[in-house]
């Protein structure tokens with residue numbers, strides 16, 4: 120293994136650590152901070168189950184954003200759907216399925232489920248190009264509309280550009296410059312604890328770019344607005360049930 | 376009146392072009408030393424205000440999850456940018472909810488996040504300088520804490536929470552707002568916002584009883600401090616003196632009279648409003664709320680009913696149980712507290728009131744949802760009861776009812792422009808402009824359906840519209856209460 124390979128191994132471990140510790144620390148801070156008062160934006164569900172469903176509606180469909188701005192919803196939803204699909208397709212790699220491939224076997228689930236899932240699964244790996252398109256849509260809106268331009272910092276553009284870099288290099292790898300898939304797998308599996316480290320595929324600069332961008336994203340995650348991934352589940356205006364007359368809510372610091 | 380110009384009434388709500396600094400010169404008066412120390416704050420800006428402000432911010436971050444989460448997770452998506460009535464009315468970009476939050480968030484980043492400490496320029500982090508403090512004072516007093524932005528935010532980020540925290544920080548370093556702080560001081564010593572002493576209150580109620588007797592020939596009572604009454608009515612003190620509020624108070628009295636409910640007002644808790652909410656100060660809010668508990672105990676009542684007032688209903692409905700409960704000494708068959716509209720609606724449904732809606736035939740009525748009722752409370756036992764119950768009453772007491780554009784009602788309602796502690800003369804310019812969206816929607820139904828009465832259940836809305844409608848060349852009598860209509864329609868003594 121040459122020093123450059125070691126650099127990428129080190130990068131992966133650093134990114135993993137920063138992400139896990141940073142995000143974990145933030146989750147802990149949110150968890151330990153109390154809600155002294157009941158403040159759901161009403162009308163709100165009156166039960167805990169109803170409130171959970173409300174949060175699910177936000178996380179799965181971006182319902183409030185849909186009411187707020189259709190264009191942002193459209194591009195934003197497309198982008199997140201693409202991210203979800205990409206995460207899924209990367210997650211099955213350990214099962215022996217290549218990221219862009221489609222040879223996952225669902226027949227064990229029975230013919231009915233197989234017929235349902237098979238075409239959806241096959242379709243997902245053609246969705247790749249939608250990701251950069253969605254990100255460009257969001258970038259364009261941010262830069263063109265005077266109101267969003269006014270509220271945007273360098274960091275807001277940078278994160279979108281980072282995602283564009285990740286998505287763009289991913290799509291290019293699939294459709295234009297396919298890397299040496301075996302070497303990539305070898306390297307990535309070598310990152311798992313317990314596996315011997317494998318050299319980085321230095322002959323595939325596009326992959327190295329893709330990889331470096333993803334690691335960068337993981338490292339900025341806990342210090343950026345990407346925290347919304349966890350925060351959406353902590354927002355009291357959405358996750359509190361509206362039951363203050365029925366249940367007395369008390370918080371230690373506020374009940375003297 | 377001369378130098379304040381209302382936007383033109385076209386019936387449309389247009390999103391204005393961004394106009395930097397458009398409302399930068401509108402600011403409230405600063406509270407003087409006596410007002411500040413009276414309610415527990417430093418008398419004037421302390422020497423080490425910067426360090427103290429950061430310390431206070433840290434303290435609030437550890438006490439309010441809302442603040443911590445909201446400051447962490449905004450993605451600057453822009454969904455809220457065109458939702459605030461003050462932005463729509465002024466075009467000042469710092470009145471876009473996310474930009475208002477950024478005034479605080481930029482300082483949060485600088486002192487509490489690694490990004491802000493090391494690469495402030497990239498992430499929009501700012502030192503807390505005197506200019507920033509001045510900006511806080513201006514723009515956190517251009518937020519009526521109406522929560523409209525929260526409705527459209529993918530994470531429910533509520534700018535009201537941010538502006539309450541900012542005001543709390545400013546108060547804690549000695550830079551408070553005169554209007555709100557003066558009122559809070561009056562409640563602590565006298566019991567109500569207007570500073571009406573016991574004697575004057577008793578006189579007023581007596582006069583109202585005489586007037587009611589003259590006009591109806593029935594002995595409608597407005598009892599004060601009656602021990603052993605069933606219901607303690609706590610209502611905004613504006614109901615005692617201001618027009619059109621007082622008509623509503625007579626309306627409540629007639630409802631209680633006709634339903635045979637024994638009730639009383641309290642001179643100790645002669646105020647439903649709780650400006651502690653507006654300044655984000657838990658201790659003051661709690662202290663004011665505790666007066667209601669004390670009055671309920673002293674008078675030995677069984678139920679608590681709250682009059683028509685938006686933020687008062689928020690504090691009562693959402694917080695009273697926390698701030699002043701538990702209420703185990705009251706009659707458990709009734710929710711604590713109840714809104715007067717819940718009481719009246721229930722009586723109407725049970726056929727306990729005889730109503731003659733033709734008494735309101737000179738009116739074509741529409742209903743203005745007040746922000747705190749709409750987005751921070753409930754009535755009845757189902758979500759959305761806060762919309763159905765007041766409308767149910769209006770439809771029962773008036774024959775002609777028209778809805779405004781649904782984009783501007785229910786949880787999407789627009790603030791009157793005077794909420795959140797901004798109902799003060801030096802902010803009149805802002806108040807007139809902030810009322811623009813509601814006035815446009817009203818204008819549309821005035822033109823299309825001949826609406827000439829906008830019913831509201833909020834003392835601030837009533838005062839605000841009474842003041843600003845003339846700037847739009849709309850008669851001030853167009854605004855009124857729901858119980859004012861009830862008062863007109865109720866047929867007294869008809870039960871026997």
Ligand code: HEM
Nearest residue numbers: 178181184194195196199202257278279348351450452529
């Ligand atoms: C629980 C999962 C997630 C939820 C519920 C969620 C939700 C949202 C919502 C509602 C928005 C605002 C609308 C928009 O601009 O699209 C947003 C923005 C954003 N999200 Fe997520 N997200 C999630 C996960 C992620 C992940 C995993 C990433 C990237 C790694 C991500 C990156 C972004 C970015 C960059 C923006 C800002 C877009 C812009 O600048 O316009 N999100 N997210």
Ligand code: SF4
Nearest residue numbers: 459518519521522524
């Ligand atoms: S709470 Fe209301 S006034 Fe304040 S920023 Fe949001 S929309 Fe504007």
Ligand code: SF4
Nearest residue numbers: 449451452453455528
């Ligand atoms: S809608 Fe919410 S997340 Fe989007 S910019 Fe406004 S406050 Fe931030």
